């Protein structure tokens with residue numbers, strides 16, 4: 125991980141990027157969506173010589189990719205649909221500000237997703253999805269590294285590992301997930317209270333033990349990464365157009381204003397809105413948005429040396445260049461409902477229990493739309509009826525982590541190259557009734 129930042133010595137200055145000659149323009153590739161997944165696809169397509177245009181309804185606007193927790197979380201391969209989760213959900217739902225909420229008015233619209241989620245929550249599917257996600261994320265650091273080498277943005281990433289913190293050692297020790305992770309070669313070390321406090325002195329007595337991994341890194345500001353990558357792509361000849369894509373067919377997309385963009389190849393990377401486009405091509409997908417919340421505290425009064433997940437309370441704290449970001453929560457309320465920032469405030473109150481000296485004042489609240497599938501696997505592959513159209517969406521909690529690998533795979537697929545892993549589990553057709 126040479127070339128990355130180091131939290132203890134402060135952020136590095138941007139190094140000179142490696143100048144790599146841009147290959148001669150080939151055919152026109154359109155990418156719908158300028159989030160981190162679309163930008164990563166644009167990066168690898170441009171690198172392969174395509175004439176790339178990114179269409180976004182608001183290229184400089186907010187999106188999930190800007191305000192997230194910043195992690196490249198290679199060990200987070202476990203799907204959300206865990207065996208036994210069905211028995212935990214009622215307890216979560218009883219707490220209106222708990223880790224999971226479903227707006228009642230939205231319940232009936234959630235059923236296509238929820239029914240498949242419940243079906244996936246069994247041991248066999250859980251292990252299979254974890255293995256597929258593990259194979260996808262196995263090259264996450266290398267693929268981010270390719271982007272960093274050429275864009276010079278590696279200084280924004282700190283590879284300082286991660287802690288899962290627990291109140292109860294019994295809960296930690298009972299989880300089967302550590303074995304699944306270890307089988308995939310992800311090293312995890314168990315810490316007692318003394319070693320935990322040595323690593324993170326700001327944690328109060330509520331944190332009794334932890335698990336540490338080094339296979340984890342965090343962007344000090346995911347927004348700076350997105351903005352920097354857009355600037356790099358512009359320099360490399362990628363065009364950005366403000367266009368809200370309303371309709372599409374096999375060789376052109378049309379914006380809400382009537383603008384028409386013909387293409388040779390199309391990538392749909394429109395985050396939580398992607399299914400509205402795929403369905404027009406005959407590919408239905410039960411994509412949902414898991415709305416997530418956080419608050420960035422510019423003057424937190426405490427410092428953490430690395431990102432921490434508070435495992436039993438389902439929230440995370442990430443030290444960023446803009447402050448300490450505290451967030452999490454899953455809310456099913458669709459794409460249109462206004463945010464309920466009481467959720468961000470509730471997470472701050474929880475955080476203050478673990479970090480007794482935390483100053484919760486003066487924070488910036490944020491909500492983002494995670495694009496989520498019932499089995500937690502993204503959709504990566506060709507449209508079923510159009511070989512020149514590819515899908516790259518549905519990365520859920522791990523869109524930043526999986527973005528670079530997705531971009532590399534999309535470029536490989538377009539060029540007819542070997543993907544290097546079995547993409548069958550990621551095909552859109554897996555949701556066909």
Ligand SMILES: Cc1cc2nc3c(=O)[nH]c(=O)nc-3n(C[C@H](O)[C@H](O)[C@H](O)COP(=O)(O)OP(=O)(O)OC[C@H]3O[C@@H](n4cnc5c(N)ncnc54)[C@H](O)[C@@H]3O)c2cc1C
Pocket residue numbers: 156157158159160161162179180181182186187188189190191192193194195196197367368369370393394395396397398415416417418451452491492493494495517518519520521522523524525526
């Ligand atoms: C609270 C929170 C914390 C998170 N933490 C992490 C983390 O630590 N690590 C991690 O890996 N992931 C994390 N995630 C998940 C990650 O942020 C997302 O998976 C990822 O940003 C999704 O990227 P995307 O490019 O698919 O979508 P987006 O960033 O949502 O981008 C989609 C783009 O498509 C555009 N668009 C949509 N429809 C159209 C249309 N019809 N025409 C034109 N443009 C359109 C939108 O304007 C948007 O710009 C977190 C998410 C949340 C909410």
